[in-house]
Amino acid sequence: MYFNIAINNIKKSFKDYAIYFITLTLAVCIFYNFNSMNSQTVMQDMNKIEVLVKLISYISIFISVVFGGLVIYANNALLKKRKKEFGIYTTLGMSKTKVSKILIYETFVVGMISLVTGLLLGIVLSQGISVITGKLFEFNMEEYKFIISTNAIGKTFIYFGAMFILVMIFNTVVVSKHKLIDMINASKKNEEIKTRNPIVSVIIFILSLAVLSRAYYLGWKFAPTPKNINFPLSIIWGSAGTLLFFFGLAGFILVILKKNPQIYLKRLNIFVIKQFNNKINTNFISMAIICLMLFVTIVMSSSSLSIKTKLEERLENLTPFDANIELNIRSDQQEVRDIEKALKTVDFQLRESYKYAVLDVYGTDIKVSNLLNEYANKDLKARLKNYVGNLKTIGISQYNEMKKLKGESTIELKANEALLLTRDNDEKQAINNLIKDKNGIDINGKKYTLINGKKYTLKTDIDLKEIEYNLIAIVPDYAVENMTKYYSTMYMKNIDEMAKEDLEEQVKELKQKFSNLDYDYDKILNKYGFILRAETRTQVYNETKNAIGTNLYIGIYLGFVFLIASAAVLAIQQLTEASDSVNRYKTLKKIGASDHMINKTIFTQILIHFMAPLMLALVHSIVALVIIGRLSKYAGLLAIFKLGPTIFITGIVVIVIYGSYLYAAYTGYKNIVKSS
Known part of the structure; x- marks a missing residue:
């Protein structure tokens, strides 16, 4: 029964x-x-x-x-x-x-x-x-x-x-x-109608705007130094500002609209405004939480799509080399300092079909921060404060061999000339300023004239995880003879299309010999006397796909959940209000309001209720994505955000799901009022 x-x-x-x-x-x-x-x-x-x-x-x-x-x-x-x-x-x-x-x-x-x-x-x-x-x-x-x-x-x-x-x-x-x-x-x-002093509401609303502005400012200013206490404080300021925003919003709107009788007294606008004022005064905490959830939804979904877009662009311009092998030189006492000799030691065969170029990177006593700080812009100066690396150099012959392997034209240097290369735009600007001012650089006691270099990234895209500065000086071969070698990299191509898998297999076996570096570094170093790191184009391609998949799936997963939760809570709040407000709509009907007018007031108040947290969340999200893009730039990360396409795609998803709940809430609300 x-x-x-x-x-x-x-x-x-x-x-x-x-x-x-x-x-x-x-x-x-x-x-x-x-x-x-x-x-x-x-x-x-x-x-x-x-x-x-x-x-x-x-x-x-x-x-x-x-x-x-x-x-x-x-x-x-x-x-x-x-x-x-x-x-x-x-x-x-x-x-x-x-x-x-x-x-x-x-x-x-x-x-x-x-x-x-x-x-x-x-x-x-x-x-x-x-x-x-x-x-x-x-x-x-x-x-x-x-x-x-x-x-x-x-x-x-x-x-x-x-x-x-x-x-x-x-x-x-x-x-x-x-x-x-x-x-x-x-x-x-009936639910008790909660009202507040309009003047207090206006003051709190204006205060909320000031608090949110402070949050945005702190996030933007301290993005280059996220460890600074002010950066995480921006999140706290933003959350507090959001709460104050909804606490004072209803009263602020009421005061503004009362000063415009043409809007305030038009049709049933008074009723709509009073209804919204009542609900937001009652639910300002939940509205703030929903706004923050929507903010997380938009940021996570947009950022995951941005990372996907950027990494796919990197795949399009993937390194022209089939593989690269790097020899780390830990100290002057290391016996094996030549990468070809190291490969022979571990039985790696350099076959005739393998075309390769070796880049030996040497160190200098020039601090990058000291070299560029005088000519750097404000952003670069902030980054240089935390950078202690020295300028690295490469001989012109090896550099040109690598260029030939890539299929690019070579460069020429005179005996007293040097070329500074970097992938960073701010550093390029500082180098140009340095050339205009001094047009010279002292490397290990010898003066070199700096020449203007074309836009070129020395490091290949094969190492997507690198976050170190990339300032490199290309110098005449004799200049590196007495310098300390830091590491040596071999870039390889297999010109035999029928044997493409040979290089993959050899590199795989080489990686296996040095596979436990994170756990047995000293043991492996003692065994071979050196450390080799190797990667292939295929491996980088697969790792990039993994990064895309991981970011995209987690971002979309959490985004969908928070979006559905936010929309559902708003819809349920409206349906609950419908039951509480039935008698008010009966009164409207008695004083002559038509069904069309009542339905319009229902739709308007639901639309305002749904759009208020969404619009503030959109503002938060745009500011946050700009700050994240700035943060990623200063961290040296490659996944710089593209706001346009990602927000557009995210916006479509939000409109479909959010709009569906809005329509369902409107239909349910209207039916409850009608059936009463």
């Missing part, structure tokens, strides 16, 4: 359960998709997939907590709307234990339907995600298969099953605490 009552309740209250059901279904779908990624065929092509899977597993624990809180919040809103119904059950002689039993059945049925629907949707979408992933990252699609991940299904059932058990316990506790008189009269109680 109680089960039948629960089923009938679900059928009757389907509109009330709609957003609850949609949110649960989407949550299950997203949870399954990202936890089934290791089973998707194309993902097997990603090296170190287990690292990404482990990260997703850890993040899923946090995500389950977020969804758990969302489920309890939505469930609590439903309980508040149904207090009178529960009161009638109790009046008819049903005990609170039996009422709780009905709720348990309802939660179980809705949960199972959501789980099954979400899993079916997730299984279908996961196949599409596999195809999209394969196309995006150029994975092998020949072995594509339709796969269902039993592991992800089991994990989804465990996590969401635990959530629903908590909800059942929560429902039982809530029902047991309600008094009969409160349940019966629940529909007669």
Whole structure:
């Protein structure tokens, strides 16, 4: 009997359960998709997939907590709307234990339907995600298969099953605490309208703008030095400013609009403004939290897409070399200081089909900071404060051999000339200023005239993780004869197309001999007397794809979760308000307001309620992405953000999901008012 009552309740209250059901279904779908990624065929092509899977597993624990809180919040809103119904059950002689039993059945049925629907949707979408992933990252699609991940299904059932058990316990506790008189009269109680002194609200709103400006300023100014206490303080200032913004927003809008009677007194605008003023005064904390969640969504999604775009550009301009091998020279006592001799020692064969060039890099006693600081702009000076490296040099002959191997034209230097090269634009500007001022540099006691060099990056793109400064001096060969060699790099090409895999295999074997550097560095050094590091073009390509996949999946995963949670909370708040405000709309109807006018006021207030946190989140996000781009530049990272395309793509996703919840909230709100 109680089960039948629960089923009938679900059928009757389907509109009330709609957003609850949609949110649960989407949550299950997203949870399954990202936890089934290791089973998707194309993902097997990603090296170190287990690292990404482990990260997703850890993040899923946090995500389950977020969804758990969302489920309890939505469930609590439903309980508040149904207090009178529960009161009638109790009046008819049903005990609170039996009422709780009905709720348990309802939660179980809705949960199972959501789980099954979400899993079916997730299984279908996961196949599409596999195809999209394969196309995006150029994975092998020949072995594509339709796969269902039993592991992800089991994990989804465990996590969401635990959530629903908590909800059942929560429902039982809530029902047991309600008094009969409160349940019966629940529909007669209107939410208390909270108002604040308008002047105080205006002052707080203006203060919030000042606090947010301070946060933006600190983030921008101290991006070059993120370890400075002021940089993390900018986050605290931003969070406080967001809270103050929503605390004073309603009163500020009220004061501004009251000064414009043409807007304030037009149609039902007074009612809309009062409704918004009431809700934001009541929910300013939740509005601030939603704004920050939307901010995290936009930043994470945009930054992950930015990293993807930038790294794909790096792949397009991948090093022209098939491999590079580097010999580190740890001290003057190191016996093997020649890279070709080192390779012979470890039985690496330089075959006839291998064309190569060797670059020996030497050190000087010139501090880069001392050399450029006088001619640097403000940004570069801030970076040079934390840099203690010395200028490195390369002989002109080796440099030209490497240029020939790349298929580029060589350069010429006179006996007393030197060329300074860097990949950094600020350093290039400082070098030009140095040339204009002194046009010379003293290297190890000898004066060299500086010549203007064309735009060129000495370091190949094969080392995407390098963050060290890249200022290098190209000098005549005789100049390096008495200098200390720091390291030696061999750049290689295999000109035999039929034997391309030979070099890959040899480098792989070489890497294996030095594979435990992080754990047995001294042991390996004692064994060979030197350390070799090697990479191939294919390896870098795969590592870059891994970096793209990891950043993109985690960013999108968290972004989707926070976006759905934010939109769902806003929608549930509006539907709860609809139940509380029914009598107000009845009054509007009695004084002659048409259905069209009432529907328009409903849409307007929901639109304002949804857009207020989103617009501030957009402002936060644009500023944050600019700051992150500045931070990445000063850190020497290669993933500089491109705001235009990434925010556009993120914006489309936000509009679709956020807009869907907005429309669902409007439809539900309108139906509640209409049915009353």
